Amino acid sequence: MDIALSCPQCGAEVDLEEDSLVFHCQFCNTTLKPTGRNQVQSFFFEPKGGLSEIAPALLRAIQKKGISSPKILDSHLVYAPYWRVKGLLFQWAFGKIYKFSTMGGQSFDYFKKLRSVPYHRTFPAFESKRFGLFSLGLRVQAMKMRPYNREKMGLDALLLEQTVDLKEAVQTALKTPTQVVNQPRSKVDFLHTGLIGEGYSLIYFPFFCFSIRLGPKEELVVVDGLSHKVIKGELPLEEISRHTESRQLPYQPLDFIPFQCPNCGWDLPYQPHARVHLCTTCKRAWQEMGGEFQEMEYKISPSATRGSQSIYLPFWRLQVAIHTKEGSISTQEEFFQLFPQYRVSKGPDTKGIYFYVPAFRIRNPVAVDKLAASMTRVQPSIPVSEPEDFEVERAADAWLPLGEAMEMAHLLLYSMTPKRAKRTLTMVKDARVKLISKELLWLPFQEQGIFLRQESTDLAIQKNCLQIH
Numbered sequence: 001m002d003i004a005l006s007c008p009q010c011g012a013e014v015d016l017e018e019d020s021l022v023f024h025c026q027f028c029n030t031t032l033k034p035t036g037r038n039q040v041q042s043f044f045f046e047p048k049g050g051l052s053e054i055a056p057a058l059l060r061a062i063q064k065k066g067i068s069s070p071k072i073l074d075s076h077l078v079y080a081p082y083w084r085v086k087g088l089l090f091q092w093a094f095g096k097i098y099k100f101s102t103m104g105g106q107s108f109d110y111f112k113k114l115r116s117v118p119y120h121r122t123f124p125a126f127e128s129k130r131f132g133l134f135s136l137g138l139r140v141q142a143m144k145m146r147p148y149n150r151e152k153m154g155l156d157a158l159l160l161e162q163t164v165d166l167k168e169a170v171q172t173a174l175k176t177p178t179q180v181v182n183q184p185r186s187k188v189d190f191l192h193t194g195l196i197g198e199g200y201s202l203i204y205f206p207f208f209c210f211s212i213r214l215g216p217k218e219e220l221v222v223v224d225g226l227s228h229k230v231i232k233g234e235l236p237l238e239e240i241s242r243h244t245e246s247r248q249l250p251y252q253p254l255d256f257i258p259f260q261c262p263n264c265g266w267d268l269p270y271q272p273h274a275r276v277h278l279c280t281t282c283k284r285a286w287q288e289m290g291g292e293f294q295e296m297e298y299k300i301s302p303s304a305t306r307g308s309q310s311i312y313l314p315f316w317r318l319q320v321a322i323h324t325k326e327g328s329i330s331t332q333e334e335f336f337q338l339f340p341q342y343r344v345s346k347g348p349d350t351k352g353i354y355f356y357v358p359a360f361r362i363r364n365p366v367a368v369d370k371l372a373a374s375m376t377r378v379q380p381s382i383p384v385s386e387p388e389d390f391e392v393e394r395a396a397d398a399w400l401p402l403g404e405a406m407e408m409a410h411l412l413l414y415s416m417t418p419k420r421a422k423r424t425l426t427m428v429k430d431a432r433v434k435l436i437s438k439e440l441l442w443l444p445f446q447e448q449g450i451f452l453r454q455e456s457t458d459l460a461i462q463k464n465c466l467q468i469h
């Protein structure tokens, strides 16, 4: 779903991709940073046609049904708010799968499965119990949304009140309509669903509403503002009048700031999918927050291979404590009791626990999850330094914000739990991951054919599982 905008520089009508974090105008060549894209923003869809065009067609349709001389008493353009959620859905399932042997007996094996799919949904953000249009459906994928603008929406248009807040929207989004894991003859014992990297927008959808006298009756007819179909169900119009006068922006407006390093003034490199922008001149890192760039600290792990052509991938290294019902786990020794593995015993280890969460853009969630889980399971010691001589050009885009990285860290608990490890699963089922400290790190990977191999851990991932820029 693209965002239709007028270029702030030349005024041309241009599109900004929904996932784009940098704006570039192909007409005047201006590059700007759109603000507020990390937060909830409000948009609207432009209606097709107007009340005066819809009204005669509606009357003709009613007359065709044999009702004589219907009369329009009142009509309004009404916008109703919908939540739009877009992200990656992760679902871990643990359970048993049953087998029947030829001898007539029944046996089972444990299974563990991760399913991950792109997730996009729209659902009403208003009181919609008696309303027939619960989802805007797939058609909105191909439509352009415009930044919320009361004048462009029409000052006499009415707005339905938003009654579903963001917290409720998140809960609704997580209630997946379908059981994602679908295995015959199986029983799911534990299921955990998470949405990663999701963005929330509030979209105002247009409806034409008519009060019509049909013989002795008066009826409200709602017409979809884009398809012009009559909708079954009632909009809570009695709610409207109290709220139409508020001109306040419901959420963050979409604005623009110069796409330049606030420290040295040079243009930042055009990487439309990076959330963190690295300045090639002074090597500082910037993230837009509240309408301005804020500096982000980061470190790198220097490549041990001289003259190498390493690619640097961004990770969140999160020092965490795992809170379980049986107590808190915060040392590596406790960690390795929870997630046992073959390793040389080094005696009591009081070092902290570090989770490695990829911050790059994910193409293949299952492969990326595997890499993150493998890295975290070994608790590697990775040398870290200040980014003084860092070749910023060799760095992949950082995309995943810290809050989302913490959700991914939670999912890693299940990624690291073997399917037969009943005790571990019982412990992590209701566990919570608490952040102690964080670090954004770029780690060197060597290109080897179709693989990228991490230098300190020797773990590899296929290049096509991620998006470097």
Ligand SMILES: [Zn+2]
Pocket: 007, 008, 009, 010, 011, 012, 025, 026, 027, 028, 029, 030
């Ligand atoms: Zn322009």
Ligand SMILES: [Zn+2]
Pocket: 261, 262, 263, 264, 265, 266, 279, 280, 281, 282, 283, 284
């Ligand atoms: Zn700079």
